[in-house]
Amino acid sequence: MPTPPALAPGRPLLVHGTVGEWAARAARRPGHPDDAERLEAFRDDRMRRRFRASRLLLRTTLGALCDRDPDRVRLARTALGRPYAPGLPELDFSLSHTGSLLAVAVLRGGRVGVDAEHEGRPMSVLEHRMCTPHERAGLDARGLRGAARDAELLRLWTLKEAYTKALGTGLRHPPRTFGLDAADPAGRPVPRDAAGTPLTGRLTTATHVLGGVLVSVVAVRPSREPVEFEPGSSR
Template identity: 35%
Template sequence: MIARTDADEGVHVVLGPISDVLDHLPIPAQAAAEARALSDWRAKEYTAARALLVHALSTLDIDGTRLGKTAHGKPLLPGRRDVGISLSHSADMVAVAVAPGRDVGVDVQEAWLPSPGMMRRCCEPGLVADLTEAPPPERARRFARIWAAQEACVKATGEGIAGHPWKIPVHPGDRTGSWRALRWLHLRDADSAAAVCCAYTERTNR
């Protein structure tokens, strides 16, 4: 089922299963053309995210059928650079965020079991110990919340991996937090099989 929620006033997040999006929403022509160069499953992820973005923007009377990107790969609307947008997919889910007048990033992470090295890279030492002692399913859910928040933040800034998301301090028990000029917010409960996090600027900075 496709669902919509607001992370903050004017910060809209829409998400749903890839199959539901492809069954119920039209695929933009640009996305369909670009997807021909992708593998079958990657094409489904890509077209579903684009279809969901168009759907989310249409509720604000904004045309999202064409998409561009910055030099660092951050998606943008060529004619509406004042509108922050972000896309994410993980396993069978896609999510998009739309925020007029703000920078925004959204990330979906299905729970997955991190390696010891990944935990050491992304977590403070005390948190690594806590995660190591947790049962594997719980460890996977907690780490998904950490990584989703870190990824959402660097998507919002437009830096991506170059922004070193693993250096952003996040505790999996926190529903919300801040980093630089951003506020981040988890949109699902801690026991969910997938983490969904949105990061956004708290004031207009364009």
């Protein structure tokens, strides 16, 4: 893969690839000992193949950022299942996959999450389960209906999924219980660092379309200022 650009503090990097491409590369390398236990747990060869592909993409990305051979990048999981890299405490990262797409987001200084979903997914049946009253009122005020409403709901869904990945809590915070907009009365849970200290700072979001897949990245950057909402690009 091309060498990633220098990772400035607080600016998330998104790297993506395909399962086929990275599974082929993984097949030419010995398995990493850190992955052995999880590989044994998979009963489906397709899941093993995707797992090895995603781990190689992640290790290659982290290795390129810290000038380290991918085989020397250790990976582990917290008690809540969130992956981290022992020996690289300055880098936070998140993974997502859907279909053949693999996505990795990396952040230096802060917490980051990424989520990917195919475009065109009907979302109206999930609206009451994923939106706060403030968010639903905003959709109504914009006059969004039908496919346009589904598209905005899917964008919001991926952003909320990415945010819970940054939190490291997963579905312990149901999406309807928090908003990303600072003006939302529902508020939102705040990530904590490895020491358990609340990580307040700027919230940055970005949404990309990659081959028919919506990929959203959410980064929380440390700051002495109050938490702010900083919408990112959508392209």
